[in-house]
Amino acid sequence: MVYYVEVSWFAWSLAAGLTSALNVGASKFLVGGGLQPVVLGGVVHLSGGLLCLLALPFTGPRADWSAGVLLGVLGMGAVYTLGNVLYFLALRATPLSEIDLFLRTSSLWTFAGGVALLGEPLGASSGLGAGLVVASVLVLSQQTPSRPRFTRAQLLALAAALTFGLGNVIDKSLSPYFGPATYSALNLLLTGAGMLAAARPRLSELAQPALWGAWAWAVAATFALTQALLILAYQSGGGAGEVILVAQARLLLLVAAGVVLLRERDRLGRKLLAVGLMVAGISLLYRG
Numbered sequence: 001m002v003y004y005v006e007v008s009w010f011a012w013s014l015a016a017g018l019t020s021a022l023n024v025g026a027s028k029f030l031v032g033g034g035l036q037p038v039v040l041g042g043v044v045h046l047s048g049g050l051l052c053l054l055a056l057p058f059t060g061p062r063a064d065w066s067a068g069v070l071l072g073v074l075g076m077g078a079v080y081t082l083g084n085v086l087y088f089l090a091l092r093a094t095p096l097s098e099i100d101l102f103l104r105t106s107s108l109w110t111f112a113g114g115v116a117l118l119g120e121p122l123g124a125s126s127g128l129g130a131g132l133v134v135a136s137v138l139v140l141s142q143q144t145p146s147r148p149r150f151t152r153a154q155l156l157a158l159a160a161a162l163t164f165g166l167g168n169v170i171d172k173s174l175s176p177y178f179g180p181a182t183y184s185a186l187n188l189l190l191t192g193a194g195m196l197a198a199a200r201p202r203l204s205e206l207a208q209p210a211l212w213g214a215w216a217w218a219v220a221a222t223f224a225l226t227q228a229l230l231i232l233a234y235q236s237g238g239g240a241g242e243v244i245l246v247a248q249a250r251l252l253l254l255v256a257a258g259v260v261l262l263r264e265r266d267r268l269g270r271k272l273l274a275v276g277l278m279v280a281g282i283s284l285l286y287r288g
Contacts, residue, residue: 007232007236008236009232009233009234009236009237009238009242009243010233010238010246012229012230012232012233012236012238012243013229013230013233013238013242013243013244013245013246013247014246014247014249015229016226016229016230016233016243016247017246017247017248017249017250017253018249018250018253019222019225019226019229020222020226020247020250021249021250021253021254021257022218022222023219023222023223023226024091024096024099024100024250024254025096025254025257026215026218026219026222027040027041027044027088027091027219028091028096028099029215030210030215030216030219031088031091031092032092033210035208035210035211036199036201036205037088037089037091037092038085038088038089038195038198038199039195039196039199039201039205039206039211040088040211040216041084041085041087041088041192041195042191042192042193042194042195042196042198042199042201043192043196043206043211043212043216044192044216044219044220044223045084045188045189045191045192045195045220045223046188046189046192046193046196047192047216047217047220048184048188048192048219048220048221048223048224048227049184049185049186049187049188049189049192049224050185050189050220051220051221051224052181052182052184052185052188052224052227052228053181053185055181055224055228056179056181056182056185058181059179059180059181059182060179060181061179061181061182062178062179062182063177063178063179063182064177064178069174069177072170072173072174073174073186073190074190075170076167076170076171076174076186076187076190077186077187077190077191077193077194078194079163079166079167079170080163080164080167080187080190080191080194081190081191081194081195081198082163083160083163083164083167084160084191084195085195085198086156086157086159086160086163087103087156087157087160087164088195089153089156090102090153090154090156090157090160091157092153093151093152093153094153094154094157095258095262095264096254096257096258096262096264097254097255097257097258097259097262097264097271098140098255098258098264098271099157099254100250100251100254100255101136101137101140101251101255101271101274101275101278102137102140102154102157102158102161103157103160103161103164104133104136104161104248104251104278104282105133105134105137105158105161105162105165106160106161106162106164106165106168106244107133107165107244107245107248107281107282107285108130108133108134108165108285109161109162109164109165109166109168109169110165110168110169110244111126111130111165111285112165113165113166113168113169114169114172114239117169117173118169118172118173118239120239123284123285125284126284126285128281128284129280129281129282129283129284129285130281130285131281132277132278132280132281132284133277133278133281133282133285134281135277135281136274136275136277136278136281137158137274139270139273139274139277140154140267140270140271140274141154168230168243168244171183171187171230171231171234172234172239172243175231175234175235176235178231180227180228180229180231180232180235181228183227183228183231184224184227184228184231185224187227188223188224188227230243230247233246244282245282245283245285248278248279248282251275251278251279252275252279255271255275259271
């Protein structure tokens with residue numbers, strides 16, 4: 001039996017932001033423990049995909065396998081594989097209180113894709129919002145008197161954000177053709193397989209207990225839940241930009257966790273200024 005509950009796109013988006021914050025925190029804990037980042041990412045994505053398959057009897061295995069949709073699914077897998085390889089490499093070397101400030105620049109690319117490909121509205125204040133998002137990242141960069149200077153990890157995070165922005169647009173365009181658990185399973189399984197193909201781990205690497213412990217399953221479960229919640233938000237009427245606007249609650253949670261729990265208080269003034277600029281920029285980008 002399939003059950004449906006009427007929930008607004010706003011509530012789904014906010015829930016996605018919360019579960020995503022838990023996911024990033026747990027992932028940061030694991031990559032800090034010496035695991036190879038891309039192998040970790042591949043394993044937890046595959047595990048999350050398997051969890052989604054277990055949910056299919058309760059949500060319904062709805063899917064459209066027409067040629068155009070199948071091509072989009074393959075493109076989605078390639079985009080998320082690249083994005084997550086970059087993301088896990090960046091996460092290892094970036095403080096928890098800073099990582100999402102760089103990843104939130106995906107909002108620029110989601111916004112641009114939503115306008116160009118999905119016909120979403122272009123607000124009058126969008127240019128100012130885009131400028132504030134860029135300013136936020138520049139504030140947090142390793143600056144010299146003459147120009148901003150980004151670390152390798154920061155550049156990896158910015159590149160991941162670009163691919164995730166494209167991924168958000170693909171998610172929105174494909175969401176009408178799949179049930180949330182079906183699409184999430186496809187997303188996570190394709191991404192996990194792609195990451196492991198890129199990493200080519202030895203069997204001894206895959207046998208590490210930490211890859212199959214409670215923290216790893218927490219990452220897998222929150223990956224699966226976040227992806228499903230985002231698809232539900234899109235299917236409930238949320239635009240690609242609107243959903244990401246609400247899901248930015250993740251940014252505030254991760255910065256607070258890094259500063260308060262992990263005591264990442266160096267450059268605290270810059271971090272707080274960057275957060276303010278980022279929140280204002282994303283708000284103007286989608287509400288302008």
